[in-house]
Amino acid sequence: MIVLALLLAAGVPDADIARAVTQVEKQVVEVRRDIHEHPELGNRELRTGALVRDRLRALGLEVRYPVAKTGVVGLLRGGAPGPTVALRADLDALPIDERNEVSYRSRTPGVKHACGHDAHTAMLLGAAQVLSSFKDRLPGNVLFLFQPAEEGPPEGEKGGALLVLEEGALSPPPITAIFALHVSPLLDVGRVGWCEGPIFASSDRFTIEVQGRKTHGAYPHTGLDPVPVAAELVLALQTIASREIDAQQPKVITIGSIHGGNRNNIIAESVVLEGTLRALDRDVRRELRERLERTVRGVAEAHGTTAEVRYGPGHPATVNDASLARAMVPALERALGRERVVAVRPEMGAEDFAEYALQIPALYLRLGTRNEARGITAMVHTALFDIDEDALPIGVRTLVTLAWEALLRGGRPVDAVK
Secondary structure, eight states: OHHHHHHHHHOOOHHHHHHHHHHHHHHHHHHHHHHHHSOOOTTOOHHHHHHHHHHHHHTTOEEEEEETTTEEEEEEEOSEEEEEEEEEEEOOOBSOOOOOOOTTOOSSTTOBOOSSHHHHHHHHHHHHHHHHHTGGGOEEEEEEEEESOTTOOOTTOOOHHHHHHHTTTTOSSOEEEEEEEEEEEEEETTOEEEOSEEEEOEEEEEEEEEEOBOEETTOGGGSBOHHHHHHHHHHHHHHIIIIISOTTSOEEEEEEEEEEOSSTTEEOSEEEEEEEEEESSHHHHHHHHHHHHHHHHHHHHHTTOOEEEEEEEEEOOEEEOHHHHHHHHHHHHHHHOGGGEEEOOOBSOOOTTHHHHTTSOEEEEEEEEEBGGGTBOOOTTSTTOOOOTTHHHHHHHHHHHHHHHHHHTTTSOGGGOO
16 A cells, blocks of 8 residues: 555656657657558458557567457556556458548558547557556556457457457456547547546447348239338337437437349349447347337238348447546546546447446547548548547547556556545
8 A cells, every 4th residue: 555655646757758649649640641541341450460569569568469360469567566457449440432632541442441440559559659668667567459340340250349358368467447549520639538437329230131022013912012111110110219218318220221122123022121229228228129129020010021130249338437437537637638638428339349348447538530620520430531630649648648547546446546
């Protein structure tokens, strides 16, 4: 307890961290642009994983590679005894065309870092470089997790956070807290958003296949047309969110694609609808699934056909540990300025970081990257998405501050440090 009290009294070396971040800022931008030019899809991040591996080894970290197919884990052992905290970034891009005319535009047709994982990886590498420079003063260990396939692995493959956990990549030593951040075009550059409890929603991918009976389009009575059944389902499913579940509970039902038929004058044999369910509350998530299945069965039966519901990979809501959030916010306000650290409301996007938060006290933050003056306003998962790179050093400083503050507190929230 005496050692802990002395460490807490010494505090986080904010001024030293600020200077060190300035020294790596240019390199972080270069790495982000390099990764952006060479995007790779989930479980295929071979170049990106190798880049991260080599840079961590150059810093003298203990490196495990590959992890969860193409990921990397680096362990920095501090000069003073203490707990281990984790910082996580994701590596994968999305199957989206790049439409931004920038010098670092994607060189891979149909693949783009449209969710900012290039920035996440570059910032975490920057944090590793800064923390390594203070290795002898570090009161504990920091584990750097570079995770593949956050957007989901290819069909039929394992991947993402669940595979990281299955492989035991976060132990030993035991992790006492885990942190991450996500770029956000909903926050102005320079701001960091936080909240207690859920910050992102659960996510359940579903597929509905409506059966029909093929025939000539001029004689629909001789077959069974699944297209109007599918159309009715699209409308019927919306009433689940608007009429069947408490209006004060956030939830989303989205149909993202409909496929059926192969010619204008032929009744389709089947129609396939794909969509997503989102919720912040565990019970609402369960209700959405139950009511969706009931509605699909009922509509199909009313039309004299059948429909099957299948679920793909899903994740629970990403829930921030309330005590950990309360412990870290004052440190961020001290490091970044009180006006830059803002409370935010949960969003209905989703993150497989949620899987770590089920097992380890976790804090997930949003990093503002919006700059209307420069026209940087496009949402994630779009062809025009980009970030204001002035956010990158802020993200590095945020990650370093979180790690150091948590180590000073023995990896425990402030309420537990007495």
